[in-house]
Amino acid sequence: MxxxxxxxxxxxxxxxxxxxxxxxxxxxxxxxxxxxxxxxxxxxxxxxxxxxxxxxxxxxxxxxxxxxxxxxxxDKTYETIVRLGVTTSTADAEGEVLRTRPVQCTLGQVVEVLDRFMGPIAQVPPMHSALKKDGKALYEYAREGRTVEREARNVVIHELEMLDVRLEGDEPFLHLKVQCSKGTYIRTLGEDIGEALGCGGHLRMLRRVDTGxxxxxxxxxxxxxxxxxxxxxxxxxxPVETLLNKHTTVTLDGENAGRFLSGMRRRGSWPDAAAVAVFGEQPRALLGVGHVTGGELVPDRLLSPIEIQQILESSPRAERGTLETTL
Missing domain, CATH: 3.30.2350.10 (Pseudouridine synthase)
Known part of the structure; x- marks a missing residue:
């Protein structure tokens, strides 16, 4: 039993x-x-x-x-190893080998190709991805053996640094560090770099080392x-505000904090800012995010009073009993 x-x-x-x-x-x-x-x-x-x-x-x-x-x-930052000379069905090590070619490029050609992929580029999303077409993920079509048309998407490669390289021997590779905009497919980038070098390639390793x-x-x-x-x-x-590390900070006193949490705009001497993290003064607590335009603080996304109370109660420095009078 x-x-x-x-x-x-x-x-x-x-x-x-x-x-x-x-x-x-x-x-x-x-x-x-x-x-x-x-x-x-x-x-x-x-x-x-x-x-x-x-x-x-x-x-x-x-x-x-x-x-x-x-x-x-x-923006995201990745480290990746591109295995040169071998193209796979998924552009990574899990796929079936489609083609093997000799690697005959020089170090100078590699540097030239990497420079070509810097800045704004267009990418065709891989079939083995979660991007949807007609309500269905691309990888579902791929599993059925189907290839569907995909529109190229514009992304930005901010940095493309070569950490290590081997162009000879049994397993030639490029070890790259890539800082890029959202929506960038590193598998596609590795595959495209391999094609530009005339030998093809696929990802052998991918590690995200930074996000935002x-x-x-x-x-x-x-x-x-x-x-x-x-x-x-x-x-x-x-804390929740870990996600708001690039926001400008605004702190409101008790009366204004309560009105802001009710969805009301507040006026002040703040400079214009597209992204603002708003805190209550007593107790110190994140209220939500907004933006400032023309001296007016406009709420965009707010925490609920219950959420704020629970955060304060779980904090070792919680100032219990003061929140209700503030809000």
């Missing part, structure tokens, strides 16, 4: 856990695992990272899910997280 399953008692968790995603896991699988480890009620990630990729994956809980779109829009200013050095591994106590895990949940 099977023992009855223990029901996990969920709780409100608000903040961001910076995960160093391991290889072989989908973004959703690690999200569900960490959600279970934290016993969190509500969770979401900030954009998918392929199972064959590792690295920075901010996981959002509770109120932080309201701002996950900011990381989707942010959040570096992998700040991240915790999944195995380490599993080995911790629940209290230790919670110490790795960063």
């Amino acid at each position: 099977n023992a009855p399953r223990t029901r996990v008692q969920r709780r409100p968790v608000h903040g961001v856990l910076l995960l160093d995603k391991p290889l072989g896991w989908s973004s959703n699988d690690v999200l569900q695992k960490v959600k279970w480890l934290l016993r969190a009620e509500k969770a979401g990630h900030t954009g998918t990272l392929d199972p064959l990729a590792s690295g920075v994956l901010p996981l959002c809980f509770g109120a932080a899910t309201k701002f996950s779109q900011l990381q989707l829009e942010a 200013g959040i570096h992998v050095d700040r991240c915790v591994g999944l195995a380490d997280l599993e080995a911790m106590t629940e209290e230790e895990r919670m110490q790795h949940v960063h």
Whole structure:
């Protein structure tokens, strides 16, 4: 007879856990695992990272899910190894080998080709991607053996640095560091660079080392997280405002904080700003985000009073009892 399953008692968790995603896991699988480890009620990630990729994956809980779109829009930095001379069906090491060619390019030609891919470029999304066409993910068409027409998308390669290179021997490769805009497919970039060199190529390794200013050095591994106590895990949940590191900060007094949370615009001597993180003064608490135009602070996305209260109560410096009078 099977023992009855223990029901996990969920709780409100608000903040961001910076995960160093391991290889072989989908973004959703690690999200569900960490959600279970934290016993969190509500969770979401900030954009998918392929199972064959590792690295920075901010996981959002509770109120932080309201701002996950900011990381989707942010620039990313990757390290990747492009295996030259071999083209695969998926543009990575998982696919079937389609063609093998000799690598006959020189180091000078590599530098010239990399320069060609700097700045604004157009990419055709790979068939093995989650991008949808007619309501169906491209990888679903690929699994059926079908290739559908895809429109090229404009992206920007801000930096393309060669960390290491080998053009001779059994496994020639380029080890690259790529800083790019949202929506850039590194598999496609590696494949296109290989084609431009006349030998083809595919990704052998992909690691995201930064997203929106959040570096992998700040991240915790999944195995380490599993080995911790629940209290230790919670110490790795960063404040919601971690996602707002590039926002201008505005602090409001009690009366104005309450009116702002009601969705009302506030007037002040603030300079114009497209992205503003708004805090209440007493107690110090994130209220939401907005923008300033013509001296007017306009709410864009707000936390609820319940979310703010729960955040304050979970803080070791919580000023309990003051929030209700403020709001």
